[in-house]
Amino acid sequence: HGPHWSYHGDHEGPARWAELDTTFETCAKGRNQSPVDISTTVKAELPALQFHYGQSEPTIVNNGHTVQVNVAAGSQLKVGEQTYELLQFHFHTPSEETIQGKHLPMVAHFVHKNATGQLGVVAVLFQSSPTPKNATYAPVFDHLPRPGEKITVDGLVLDLAHLLPAERGYYAFEGSLTTPPCSESVQWMVLKKPVALGHEQIKAFRRLFNANARPVQPLNGRIIKESL
Numbered sequence: 585h586g587p588h589w590s591y592h593g594d595h596e597g598p599a600r601w602a603e604l605d606t607t608f609e610t611c612a613k614g615r616n617q618s619p620v621d622i623s624t625t626v627k628a629e630l631p632a633l634q635f636h637y638g639q640s641e642p643t644i645v646n647n648g649h650t651v652q653v654n655v656a657a658g659s660q661l662k663v664g665e666q667t668y669e670l671l672q673f674h675f676h677t678p679s680e681e682t683i684q685g686k687h688l689p690m691v692a693h694f695v696h697k698n699a700t701g702q703l704g705v706v707a708v709l710f711q712s713s714p715t716p717k718n719a720t721y722a723p724v725f726d727h728l729p730r731p732g733e734k735i736t737v738d739g740l741v742l743d744l745a746h747l748l749p750a751e752r753g754y755y756a757f758e759g760s761l762t763t764p765p766c767s768e769s770v771q772w773m774v775l776k777k778p779v780a781l782g783h784e785q786i787k788a789f790r791r792l793f794n795a796n797a798r799p800v801q802p803l804n805g806r807i808i809k810e811s812l
């Protein structure tokens with residue numbers, strides 16, 4: 585682990601990340617940073633997102649910045665010629681990416697890597713549902729670890745494919761990690777259709793992380809493509 589950074593305060597907050605360590609300088613100098621606001625888009629014939637997700641007995645980790653769910657190897661995402669392997673997913677509240685300037689209450693980022701080591705992140709936005717629980721996400725939200733804790737639950741199996749919305753329309757753009765070291769060349773795919781997450785589940789996450797979202801970053805001429 586490197587230097588300490590956080591989402592709050594004048595010393596370690598997002599505006600200071602680049603000053604905390606030389607390896608974090610991209611957080612300030614990068615021209616293709618994430619997250620971004622999604623408002624002006626260009627409609628384009630984007631390749632379909634083909635999720636070949638399986639089931640996994642996950643490990644749930646609280647790394648102090650988020651709750652992250654590490655999944656077993658073997659779940660893939662195919663986009664055009666690219667094949668990505670799913671590594672993990674994790675959460676932010678409110679959503680890091682905004683739609684027409686507005687945050688959703690939460691987002692999950694599904695982090696994938698291709699054979700050349702390039703990252704592709706799929707964002708699943710959450711809206712709050714009056715129903716207390718989304719059953720598919722319940723295995724995670726019923727076992728939220730405390731900071732520094734790592735949990736595996738015997739017999740707990742996540743059906744990864746069901747974590748995604750049925751509709752696969754998406755926005756695509758180039759970006760970065762939204763945390764230090766803010767490395768670029770990350771391919772971002774934001775699913776347009778939000779998933780309903782139970783208000784109790786959102787509350788449970790917010791008890792751990794009051795807010796863990798980096799502010800939106802300038803597009804600097806980047807174009808956001810939107811699937812037809």
Ligand code: SG4
Binds near residue numbers: 647650652674762763
């Ligand atoms: C979260 O802090 C994850 O726990 C990190 O995962 C992740 O970094 C980081 O977010 C940035 O990812 O989709 N928000 S993001 O841009 O995946 C990486 C780990 O530290 C490298 C493994």
Ligand code: ZN
Binds near residue numbers: 674675676693762
């Ligand atoms: Zn993230």
